[in-house]
Amino acid sequence: MTFRNQLRTGAVRLLPATLGVVAALGLSASAALAQSASAGSATPSAQEFAGAASDTANWILPAKSYSGNHYTDATQITPANVAGLHLAWTFHVDDPGPMETSPIIYNGTMYVTSAHDHVYALDAATGKLKWEFKNNPHVISFAANRGIGLLDGNVYIGTLDGHLIALNAETGQKVWDKVTVDDTANSFYTMAPVPWHDPTTNQDELLLGVSNGDWGGNGNISAYDPKDGHVIWRWETVPGPGQPGHDTWSGDSWKRGGASTWGGVTIDPAAKLMYLNLGNPGPDFLGSVRKGDNLYSDSMVALDISGAKPTLKWYYQFIPHDTHDWDPPMQPILFTGKVGNDERKLVATGDKAGNVWILDAGTGKLVDHTTASFQKNQQTEPSVEGNIACPNTLGGIEYQGGSFDPATNTLLLPSQNECGLWTGNKDVVYIAGQFYLGGGFPKLVGPNTGQMNAIDVSTGVFNWRHHFDLPNYGGALTTASGLVFSGNLGGEENAFDTKTGTLLWSYDTGAYIQAPSEAYEANGKEYIVVASGAAGNAAIPELPATGQQSVISAFTLK
Amino acid sequence: MHWIFRCLAPARVSGPVLFLLATLALASQCMAQGVGTQGGDHQAAVAALSDVKAAIAAITAADASYATDRNVYHRASQQAINALEGSHGTDYRPGAATSADAQGAIGHIDALLDRTATPVWAAPLHGAEANLRAAVEHLKDSLRTRELMDYQLVVSRALAYLEVAQGRPTETGVLAGLEGALANTELGVPGDAKVADACAAPPDTPAFGVHDGSIAWVTVPASDGAHALAENPGGTDVTVHGGLILLHTAAAPLVARGCASHAAAAPAPSTPSAPSATQHAAAAPATGALPALYTAAQAHAGAQVYASKCVSCHGADKQGIAAPSVAGHDFLITAQHNGWTLEIIRYLVFTMMPMNAAHSLSPDAYASVMGYLLASNCYPAGNTPFPKDDDPRFAKIKLAPVTGPPPTPRDAKGVCKVN
Numbered sequence: 001m002t003f004r005n006q007l008r009t010g011a012v013r014l015l016p017a018t019l020g021v022v023a024a025l026g027l028s029a030s031a032a033l034a035q036s037a038s039a040g041s042a043t044p045s046a047q048e049f050a051g052a053a054s055d056t057a058n059w060i061l062p063a064k065s066y067s068g069n070h071y072t073d074a075t076q077i078t079p080a081n082v083a084g085l086h087l088a089w090t091f092h093v094d095d096p097g098p099m100e101t102s103p104i105i106y107n108g109t110m111y112v113t114s115a116h117d118h119v120y121a122l123d124a125a126t127g128k129l130k131w132e133f134k135n136n137p138h139v140i141s142f143a144a145n146r147g148i149g150l151l152d153g154n155v156y157i158g159t160l161d162g163h164l165i166a167l168n169a170e171t172g173q174k175v176w177d178k179v180t181v182d183d184t185a186n187s188f189y190t191m192a193p194v195p196w197h198d199p200t201t202n203q204d205e206l207l208l209g210v211s212n213g214d215w216g217g218n219g220n221i222s223a224y225d226p227k228d229g230h231v232i233w234r235w236e237t238v239p240g241p242g243q244p245g246h247d248t249w250s251g252d253s254w255k256r257g258g259a260s261t262w263g264g265v266t267i268d269p270a271a272k273l274m275y276l277n278l279g280n281p282g283p284d285f286l287g288s289v290r291k292g293d294n295l296y297s298d299s300m301v302a303l304d305i306s307g308a309k310p311t312l313k314w315y316y317q318f319i320p321h322d323t324h325d326w327d328p329p330m331q332p333i334l335f336t337g338k339v340g341n342d343e344r345k346l347v348a349t350g351d352k353a354g355n356v357w358i359l360d361a362g363t364g365k366l367v368d369h370t371t372a373s374f375q376k377n378q379q380t381e382p383s384v385e386g387n388i389a390c391p392n393t394l395g396g397i398e399y400q401g402g403s404f405d406p407a408t409n410t411l412l413l414p415s416q417n418e419c420g421l422w423t424g425n426k427d428v429v430y431i432a433g434q435f436y437l438g439g440g441f442p443k444l445v446g447p448n449t450g451q452m453n454a455i456d457v458s459t460g461v462f463n464w465r466h467h468f469d470l471p472n473y474g475g476a477l478t479t480a481s482g483l484v485f486s487g488n489l490g491g492e493e494n495a496f497d498t499k500t501g502t503l504l505w506s507y508d509t510g511a512y513i514q515a516p517s518e519a520y521e522a523n524g525k526e527y528i529v530v531a532s533g534a535a536g537n538a539a540i541p542e543l544p545a546t547g548q549q550s551v552i553s554a555f556t557l558k
Numbered sequence: 559m560h561w562i563f564r565c566l567a568p569a570r571v572s573g574p575v576l577f578l579l580a581t582l583a584l585a586s587q588c589m590a591q592g593v594g595t596q597g598g599d600h601q602a603a604v605a606a607l608s609d610v611k612a613a614i615a616a617i618t619a620a621d622a623s624y625a626t627d628r629n630v631y632h633r634a635s636q637q638a639i640n641a642l643e644g645s646h647g648t649d650y651r652p653g654a655a656t657s658a659d660a661q662g663a664i665g666h667i668d669a670l671l672d673r674t675a676t677p678v679w680a681a682p683l684h685g686a687e688a689n690l691r692a693a694v695e696h697l698k699d700s701l702r703t704r705e706l707m708d709y710q711l712v713v714s715r716a717l718a719y720l721e722v723a724q725g726r727p728t729e730t731g732v733l734a735g736l737e738g739a740l741a742n743t744e745l746g747v748p749g750d751a752k753v754a755d756a757c758a759a760p761p762d763t764p765a766f767g768v769h770d771g772s773i774a775w776v777t778v779p780a781s782d783g784a785h786a787l788a789e790n791p792g793g794t795d796v797t798v799h800g801g802l803i804l805l806h807t808a809a810a811p812l813v814a815r816g817c818a819s820h821a822a823a824a825p826a827p828s829t830p831s832a833p834s835a836t837q838h839a840a841a842a843p844a845t846g847a848l849p850a851l852y853t854a855a856q857a858h859a860g861a862q863v864y865a866s867k868c869v870s871c872h873g874a875d876k877q878g879i880a881a882p883s884v885a886g887h888d889f890l891i892t893a894q895h896n897g898w899t900l901e902i903i904r905y906l907v908f909t910m911m912p913m914n915a916a917h918s919l920s921p922d923a924y925a926s927v928m929g930y931l932l933a934s935n936c937y938p939a940g941n942t943p944f945p946k947d948d949d950p951r952f953a954k955i956k957l958a959p960v961t962g963p964p965p966t967p968r969d970a971k972g973v974c975k976v977n
Contacts, residue, residue, distance in 0.1 A: 096873070143879050184895075241673055251672065252680075433892060434906065440916045
């Protein structure tokens with residue numbers, strides 16, 4: 001038995017324990033489950049969410065499972081046959097803009113979203129449209145959406161104007177629509193609502209973080225009732241007066257402190273811990289008005305979710321007092337890896353400054369720190385005259401996430417090399433509904449390249465790196481058969497050998513890729529799917545002239 | 559009827575108020591009275607003011623000493639820094655004895671501002687803090703001077719900032735700074751004082767009249783006895799009314815306007831969260847009243863600039879892709895809701911755009927883009943071009959949905975066609 005198989009057996013062993021917790025809470029748990037059953041098989045049950053990691057047919061959470069690990073047990077597509085992977089179908093999206101969606105696939109239906117919050121339900125085997133919902137809300141920031149949540153018979157989407165909307169999963173008809181943000185001038189949603197059955201309260205919840213940090217708001221993670229969208233709890237990311245950490249903000253700078261929750265929600269159901277990566281402090285580029293470490297900006301926090309409301313268990317701040325918008329934007333990856341001779345439960349992330357961090361999942365203590373992007377002049381604040389620092393705001397490691405491969409004990413993560421000419425202002429003025437930056441977004445000064453990285457968890461050293469002459473935003477999907485899939489900004493979907501980093505397959509989708517890749521099965525066949533579209537904020541002068549028509553591309557073997 | 563105003567440092571007064579206070583006869587025994595448990599905010603503000611006064615006193619005392627020893631002046635500067643920053647401050651140095659407390663003036667102000675709410679006095683306190691921090695920087699510079707003339711030059715700048723932070727009367731007689739916050743806002747109300755709604759007639763007992771956080775008037779007994787005021791209330795209007803002396807503060811006219819507008823709004827049902835179309839129509843100016851801010855030729859030229867520099871992020875339909883919507887009905891609703899003026903839009907366009915290449919266009923190009931955006935939002939063209947330089951009028955032009963017949967056809971999103 002290989003090391004990988006041992007680990008997988010271990011993962012399966014965990015599953016009954018998780019279900020046991022649900023069962024131990026009594027038959028009342030069946031109330032919520034019965035509800036989803038009565039809504040038909042359009043949406044997954046609590047058991048299916050708990051077992052999402054090992055379900056090769058469906059992809060029901062943004063990063064496949066609550067662990068945040070884009071890893072599939074599917075083995076049909078292998079290093080030996082991947083050269084024969086070909087386009088199975090495409091679906092052209094009638095909405096200009098960047099495509100950042102993580103498709104949700106369940107029982108043969110794929111749900112994708114587009115820049116202006118359109119939702120499309122497609123036949124996962126053919127790409128044929130089942131229904132569509134064209135929202136087109138007023139854009140107060142930028143147009144992008146990262147996907148839907150599927151729960152209790154409904155599809156849920158958080159919108160660019162701060163609404164949470166429920167659609168019937170089978171028809172696309174609107175069930176309810178509610179403004180769920182507090183400050184409508186600054187707050188909007190890009191992340192996918194995360195379905196969660198809280199075993200403590202026996203309540204179905206939608207976990208959703210607000211995007212508002214660069215606009216003078218404060219972040220939070222909230223749980224909403226899927227029945228009507230009312231708030232069940234809210235955890236604020238910037239500590240208010242009287243709370244621990246409040247003294248890391250000078251004066252009342254905490255009121256516009258930022259620390260948004262863009263990055264997704266990782267949960268360890270057995271340990272009852274929720275891991276979140278929090279955004280940069282505000283104003284982004286002017287530190288003098290917010291002296292101190294500015295907690296919990298640029299931090300990973302572990303929240304104890306064993307009670308009715310989350311409480312902070314630990315935090316690890318990657319960049320205290322950030323002045324370059326270098327937050328960790330991706331969903332944390334929770335996994336059991338080998339450090340020396342020890343099997344340890346770890347949680348990993350990258351940040352936009354180009355660092356890869358591996359922490360102990362139980363204590364938050366640092367295990368490994370690796371630099372994955374070109375870094376320069378990181379200790380100097382942006383000056384009025386301007387100064388160059390690397391990466392820029394779209395360099396380093398972005399939001400698409402990555403994976404852990406147990407077979408090779410490696411972390412798979414893409415990273416970018418982009419530098420910027422930064423400028424800071426002497427002061428900052430808050431204008432409702434506008435950026436709260438205290439400076440200008442950096443001007444691009446090159447080199448605007450990227451790479452796919454395989455980092456040995458035990459040593460923090462690269463097993464291999466594949467260099468691109470363009471940024472490589474497409475995250476990393478790892479398969480049990482030994483492949484890594486990732487899309488390049490230039491538009492190519494690529495497959496690498498996980499062990500060696502050899503590029504084995506490549507396909508030009510015809511539009512720019514900055515969405516993560518996923519794997520699923522339809523009618524017993526394994527598919528790879530990725531979205532591409534306009535470059536949006538990721539635009540760089542080096543991009544090839546290609547189409548910007550938004551498209552979903554699915555691949556399978558002949 | 560017995561009522562004691564909280565006893566505090568005597569107010570700086572002038573003119574009729576001085577006369578009034580003289581008749582009130584500030585009593586010294588009042589100064590010795592204990593501090594109540596109520597009114598923590600009031601006490602913190604008073605403590606901040608007292609620290610600022612201590613800093614000024616230290617500097618002026620050194621100046622009056624005519625000392626020839628440099629250390630006398632340097633010690634005075636350090637005493638002033640200690641009073642401003644408190645013993646927790648990074649520039650605090652023990653040994654220079656002052657009457658300062660641990661928090662210092664800046665610490666007191668920080669503590670006052672450090673709350674979830676944003677009271678009406680937050681703005682003057684922010685201003686005071688900015689001036690105090692500037693004063694500290696100059697005082698630190700003064701510690702490095704060797705010649706008396708250099709010292710006086712630097713310290714006089716610090717003194718100017720300190721006096722602004724303390725609160726000089728403005729040209730209109732309204733107090734600013736800490737004294738202004740204590741005179742005109744609820745910060746001036748001691749914890750044990752009676753508070754009444756300033757929009758109603760004064761009650762027959764001494765009270766502070768407060769509305770929306772601003773003090774409009776103070777009443778004190780007209781009977782014999784000592785009645786100290788917490789702080790100079792500003793204003794010059796004094797009336798005797800039903801056995802009480804009624805002092806209108808400098809903020810009284812402002813409060814009166816606030817009361818009047820509330821009264822006017824009261825009969826009509828107010829639905830600010832979801833205003834109806836008719837309310838918008840009523841609130842928005844008619845097209846005929848809109849200023850002509852650009853020329854048609856400018857808008858035409860601006861369309862070319864938009865197409866090459868802006869369209870990839872803001873969209874051909876101007877509804878936003880990698881950047882926000884910039885024209886149309888929803889945009890103007892948002893602009894109205896957020897209080898955006900033409901000044902704000904101009905500032906963003908001229909100084910922040912394009913996002914990855916700010917300041918990269920010529921002033922002519924920026925002005926023509928402004929013309930194009932105004933045209934797209936159905937503002938009329940005229941004979942005067944949109945200027946390359948800022949214009950103070952722009953701060954008064956608030957964007958809002960444009961009613962009446964548009965100058966050019968509107969699309970479904972309410973964006974006007976630019977010819």
